[in-house]
Amino acid sequence: MSDHPFVNDISLYANNFSYMGRKLSRELADDVDAVVLGVPYDMATTGRPGTRFGPNGVRQASVTLRWEEARWPWRFRLFEQLNVIDYGDVDFEPGNSQHMMDQVVADADAIIASGKKLLSFGGDHFVTLPLLQAVHKTHGKMALIHFDAHTDTYSEGGEFDHGTMFYRAPQLGLIDPAHSVQIGIRTEYGYDDHPFKVIDAAQANDQSVEQIVEQVRQRVGNLPVYVTFDIDCLDPAYAPGTGTPVVGGLTSDKAMKIIRGLQSLNIVAADVVEVAPCYDQAEITSLAGASIGLELLHLFAVKK
Template sequence: MSNTNETLFGQGANTYANIFTYMGLPLSRDLNDEVDAVVMGVPYDLATTGRSGARFGPTGIRQASSQLRWEEKRWPWRFSLADKLKVIDYGDITFEDAYHESMIEEVVAAASHILTAGKTLLTLGGDHFITLPLLRAVHKVYGKVALVHFDAHTDNEQREEVINHGSMFHHAPIEGLIDSDKSVQVGIRTEYDYDNHPFTVLDAAWANTHSAEEIVAEIKKVVGDSPVYLSFDIDCLDPAYAPGTGTPVAGGISSDKAMQIIRALGDVNIVAMDLMEVAPAYDHADITALAGATLALEMLYMMAAKR
């Protein structure tokens, strides 16, 4: 008979049984020396301006990740993730329902705890506002960072209110969390202030007509050797690949191109990452949740390949 823990989590978990964690990873908050990376969920969507439902994103992504467990070595990588990177699932951050400040405080505290312990953090959302408290935690450990941001929207609306998933990258530079001159946004295809925008933009039309290698070259040119926060809003993908999100916009990049880009970011100094805005209620056949789970896995493999 199999060991109980192995049956519930890790190698003993199969596609359909005991889908509790992302990729069947151990459910743990033990940040011991063996742990390299942490997957954390934040089920919050009270800052959304479109269709709500991203609070169910972390669970949806975890459930969809069960379809990825069978492949010991994720194609096209030539190694098993577990051989190079010890990853745990930290579970979801809990906070007082409907209280923004409670979520913000809990996320900053948990992320700070994980990052201070020297672990790479991958957060599953949730609406994109969550990235602001995550950046506050990152700043405590790494100082001002560059932002590599995949999205249909710049999320740079100049709103006075801070709690909004369309304005956190207006407030982040004001708070001194990110370096605008070294930050780049990929896949943008909605209106922004073209003359005064603070970040480099590789818009969707440009990204769709250039190769992943050319896109990555531009990203590296902007960020240099700065510490980088990687944030991926699932609506960067065209709705054909990700219909299950609150603010879908036609004309995005494909899931294949997104994966190619992420795979090639291994020599960028990425210190933390997130995957946001999966809203399962608007999904069909788990298309979006599976895309989110797969992109998150590529991020982990990309970090593992550095070792």
């Protein structure tokens, strides 16, 4: 038997079925700290489809992140401090959006109620609504930190629409807009009566990370926090593989720096959505999604 660390524990390119090579399991054992969940759904999209392949794309891209035991600039080895399993994907009837919602709520509720942190990969952004419903069962009303090019607060649209979740979520009592913030917005919204604090893309690109993080902290307060990251928050130069790309977004570097600045907050769950590998180039977008997910897991580890 070789003593090389990758031979016995992490074979980088072999059997790459899970996020970061974590154990594929649905056993929510006491020693599990955090759970990765995929939601391969894109029937609520209004732009280009393809995000149903996002969870698998992110998992495959994560192989290139596995060699670094202590991810820069963090000064600890994540998986020595945080026991993470990959739960696999939510199972639902193809074409049945309501069944998807029911199954997401059931799976996510079981994970959160067992005391675990939850990191989900979509799928289009609509999947955040049933995820919020599940997390609310345990944590009550939450603050939302929302990275996106779009506010997703539009009242028009059908029952299943990836632009309406944050219009409906406050109505359902899931999140408190007065303690929530949207970062990277660069499309039209109701400027005069918008209930969320917006740090638009131009502001986010011009302000320092410290200025942005301080505004987020003040807005969120002491509420439990749900972080949702739509990959189109990033400029298409950094994330071309998505359904509704909008130029003028954040760099992947700045987005990750902002995420690292959130480590003092009580983040109970998070997701990364809208990765569409079919429009990607050289796995740029899938790698960005996998990297952002890894930063979010580090936030879980710091709070543990």
